[in-house]
Amino acid sequence: MSLDKEQVQQIAVLARLRLADDEFAETVDKLSRIVEFVDQLSQADTSGVVPMAHPLDVAQRLRADEVTETDDRNHVQENAPSTQDGLYLVPKVIE
Amino acid sequence: MAELHEQTLIELAAGLERGDFTSVEVTEALLARVEVHDQTLNAFVTVTGEQALAAARAADEARAAGNAGILNGLPLVHKDIFCTRDVLTTCGSRMLENFVSPYDATIVERLAAAGAVVLGKTNMDEFAMGSSNETSYFGPVKNPWHLECSPGGSSGGSAAAVAARMAPAATGTDTGGSIRQPAALTGTVGLKPTYGRVSRYGMIAFASSLDQAGVITRSSADAALLLGVMAGFDERDSTCIDHPVPDYTAALSQSLDGLRVGVVKQHFDEGLDEQTGAAVREALSVLEANGATLLEVDLPNIDLSVPTYYVVAPAECSSNLSRFDGVRFGHRAEDPEDLFDLYCRSRGEGFGAEVKRRIMTGTYALSAGYYDAYYLKAQQVRQLIADDFRQAFEKVDVIAGPTAPTPAFRLGDKTDDPITMYLNDIYTIGANLAGLPGISTPCGFVGGLPVGLHLVGPHWGEELLLRCAHNYEQLSTWHKACPGDFQ
Numbered sequence: 001m002s003l004d005k006e007q008v009q010q011i012a013v014l015a016r017l018r019l020a021d022d023e024f025a026e027t028v029d030k031l032s033r034i035v036e037f038v039d040q041l042s043q044a045d046t047s048g049v050v051p052m053a054h055p056l057d058v059a060q061r062l063r064a065d066e067v068t069e070t071d072d073r074n075h076v077q078e079n080a081p082s083t084q085d086g087l088y089l090v091p092k093v094i095e
Numbered sequence: 096m097a098e099l100h101e102q103t104l105i106e107l108a109a110g111l112e113r114g115d116f117t118s119v120e121v122t123e124a125l126l127a128r129v130e131v132h133d134q135t136l137n138a139f140v141t142v143t144g145e146q147a148l149a150a151a152r153a154a155d156e157a158r159a160a161g162n163a164g165i166l167n168g169l170p171l172v173h174k175d176i177f178c179t180r181d182v183l184t185t186c187g188s189r190m191l192e193n194f195v196s197p198y199d200a201t202i203v204e205r206l207a208a209a210g211a212v213v214l215g216k217t218n219m220d221e222f223a224m225g226s227s228n229e230t231s232y233f234g235p236v237k238n239p240w241h242l243e244c245s246p247g248g249s250s251g252g253s254a255a256a257v258a259a260r261m262a263p264a265a266t267g268t269d270t271g272g273s274i275r276q277p278a279a280l281t282g283t284v285g286l287k288p289t290y291g292r293v294s295r296y297g298m299i300a301f302a303s304s305l306d307q308a309g310v311i312t313r314s315s316a317d318a319a320l321l322l323g324v325m326a327g328f329d330e331r332d333s334t335c336i337d338h339p340v341p342d343y344t345a346a347l348s349q350s351l352d353g354l355r356v357g358v359v360k361q362h363f364d365e366g367l368d369e370q371t372g373a374a375v376r377e378a379l380s381v382l383e384a385n386g387a388t389l390l391e392v393d394l395p396n397i398d399l400s401v402p403t404y405y406v407v408a409p410a411e412c413s414s415n416l417s418r419f420d421g422v423r424f425g426h427r428a429e430d431p432e433d434l435f436d437l438y439c440r441s442r443g444e445g446f447g448a449e450v451k452r453r454i455m456t457g458t459y460a461l462s463a464g465y466y467d468a469y470y471l472k473a474q475q476v477r478q479l480i481a482d483d484f485r486q487a488f489e490k491v492d493v494i495a496g497p498t499a500p501t502p503a504f505r506l507g508d509k510t511d512d513p514i515t516m517y518l519n520d521i522y523t524i525g526a527n528l529a530g531l532p533g534i535s536t537p538c539g540f541v542g543g544l545p546v547g548l549h550l551v552g553p554h555w556g557e558e559l560l561l562r563c564a565h566n567y568e569q570l571s572t573w574h575k576a577c578p579g580d581f582q
Contacts, residue, residue: 011458041399044479093434
């Protein structure tokens with residue numbers, strides 16, 4: 001199945017990606033080719049097959065809910081584009 | 096004595112132990128080569144010369160004091176996907192162009208604790224999404240065997256650095272072939288361990304049910320040495336499995352006698368370059384002549400491995416890469432109108448075209464109304480593929496074939512059609528889907544370019560792979576070949 005421009009626009013919104021005008025047409029074309037390619041999966045007979053949950057068939061390990069991290073906020077926030085008083089700044093959300 | 100840059104890790108370790116040279120001397124020699132050759136190859140994103148020399152001095156002092164670790168003073172490079180404390184960690188992306196990691200990945204920590212000296216961080220396809228290194232924000236890496244060719248990807252910088260003798264060893268990651276394919280294309284050895292064998296803490300995530308860390312070296316013996324240090328349980332990675340770590344080096348001394356080697360018919364079908372196929376068949380006959388038994392095995396669903404992968408991997412990447420939001424770290428767009436605009440433009444500008452395509456493919460596959468047809472279906476086919484491997488390993492110890500369908504291709508040749516590029520991983524993806532270990536070791540040349548022999552083993556079968564590859568290396572010299580411009 002190939003994708004049209006509206007579908008690709010909707011996917012971009014869901015993925016929170018702004019595409020430049022010049023990359024949009026190319027994205028429609030290449031995404032369509034990828035979707036057509038993976039569509040061959042529909043030919044496989046998978047009736048009764050349990051979808052894989054883990055490649056080694058093991059369950060996810062859990063740990064006790066205890067604090068293990070120390071406060072490294074200042075060091076971590078050195079990578080933040082914009083902070084103030086230890087908080088991350090974003091554009092105003094509530095008017 | 097061979098020049099320092101020509102020596103493998105094991106040779107360097109012996110020389111350091113004998114006192115033939117110091118780690119500072121080795122480090123200086125390799126850094127000088129990086130300075131000369133990396134202008135041509137572009138294998139490094141960051142060279143950590145000062146830190147390397149400091150680590151080398153510390154290693155020399157530790158040795159003098161009788162405290163040498165197993166990798167004491169041995170140089171290596173890290174793929175720039177591994178977080179390195181207070182060092183730039185870009186993942187080949189504009190998104191992380193200025194990201195200085197606040198912590199070390201577990202394997203970075205373990206290798207350093209064993210005494211390794213890190214020369215720098217290597218170039219890679221952006222977020223490990225690519226098979227040619229051409230999706231890197233920092234430009235493509237050149238193949239040391241032919242500068243107009245790709246070194247493969249995504250661990251192309253690691254492979255090129257090892258092939259060009261700028262470092263004896265490198266770390267890498269493999270989600271669909273990203274260690275093994277570049278190893279094949281550069282004439283190096285690439286080992287991808289069993290899923291969960293090596294901690295992924297501090298390894299920037301691409302597709303979490305497939306990603307695994309490994310190494311690129313110039314011999315299987317070196318790969319065994321490094322894996323022994325890197326492998327093992329880590330409570331900070333919830334996918335890391337608590338399974339005993341054997342003595343991988345000890346496995347090398349076993350012969351090929353009695354080893355059952357499976358050959359998959361589809362791996363030699365159309366799509367495989369004829370001369371590459373001939374080189375691999377010749378390697379198989381060497382194994383057979385030296386004690387191994389060749390048996391045909393069937394993987395009936397293997398032809399669906401690439402489409403399965405291109406649903407599962409993008410789906411997981413679309414989820415993993417949602418963390419890059421322009422708020423806590425990474426690229427942020429200028430003057431956002433509102434929060435939505437901040438997210439969309441930061442991500443639109445920070446990610447390259449291939450990463451955006453994969454995020455969008457995954458978003459589509461996971462979206463309402465399509466989940467069953469794509470993601471669920473892919474996980475069912477994935478189970479069929481894993482079952483095929485399980486049955487095959489009831490008959491054989493390892494499965495052998497080509498690592499990649501062709502030798503290195505020219506830069507720019509496959510960038511127009513994503514499917515052509517994706518099919519480069521046709522022989523390697525199955526191991527990731529089933530969580531199996533795989534290794535590529537050099538087995539010949541086609542038109543002056545190296546090709547690789549690919550071995551896949553059962554879960555936790557690294558010893559079988561290392562034993563088989565090491566034996567082959569003792570019977571051949573391909574892994575010793577050095578590209579002419581980088582002697």
